[in-house]
Amino acid sequence: MPAPTLPSEQSAAALIAACGGRITRTRLAVLGILRDSAHSLSHDDIAAQLLALDVHHDRVTLYRTLDWLVEQGLAHRVSGPDRAWRFNSGRDNAGAHAHFHCDRCGHIVCLESIRPDESLALPAGYRPERAELVFHGTCPDCGRRRAEDA
Amino acid sequence: MPAPTLPSEQSAAALIAACGGRITRTRLAVLGILRDSAHSLSHDDIAAQLLALDVHHDRVTLYRTLDWLVEQGLAHRVSGPDRAWRFNSGRDNAGAHAHFHCDRCGHIVCLESIRPDESLALPAGYRPERAELVFHGTCPDCGRRRAEDA
């Protein structure tokens, strides 16, 4: 019998097809790259990986591919410190989880387990609909590396 | 006797001088504009106000002036949704207070009374140093305007 397929087990091709989109080499490669990465990737990071994989593409196509993935809920976007977006696989539900930004290596990772506290009392009149929470500090990798250096 | 002067009562000129900087028309005007505004201002907003005040200036000078004010702790920066910085008067201590971003009018305001919860338990290995908290939703002005429309 076919085991029930968790979303995380679905192939990139199946995920793309399920959205009613065409399966193209750029979409396949980009979604694969995002799903394989432990941290958020910038447009530039992804372009570099595509180059390494010999997946020819145009700058604009990559922007459009990323937009499409976000629209479809196959990826989500986090604003980086350098006014460039970072991308992660998976849907975010508009800021449903917090993110961690390492000031040493610059990596941004999703903290799926932490959701911003929506119940905070704001001053009168403010109607919050969602909250973005971004921690800054040192990530586990950089902490370990620092300990080894010492 | 001279009443003790609160920082908020100091003139822009005195604040600038206290930092050891020269008092120039651009610095005076920009700091004044920031201190008079109830919400964050983009580079472009400030340029428009300078124009209205007939304070001639160069684009680059304004960028440098804003950088300097932030360096000196006379202003702080918040990243907007459109990858353009917004500026507020006053020191922020690296994310010491939360901000509210109105999705209707685009205004960003400081919520001085709300500080991100630093005590949240992060996954093992993460060393947070500060947290940024940004609420999105409808601001009091837009809520009121909407109620009047109905």
Add this chain to the structure above:
DNA sequence: TCACTAATGCAACATTGTAGCATTTCAGCG
């Protein structure tokens, strides 16, 4: 008033992203 140097203005450049439009390629169909 003078001299020193911080601050400015200008031109050129960098980065990140968008818009329009002709061309290619995917997916469904006979």
Add this chain to the structure above:
DNA sequence: CGCTGAAATGCTACAATGTTGCATTAGTGA
């Protein structure tokens, strides 16, 4: 399979935001 129409791509040009280098101007203290 080979066609065909629409979706996706590639290219060029453009826009927004910010930075760098360097010559000139103008605050400041003497």
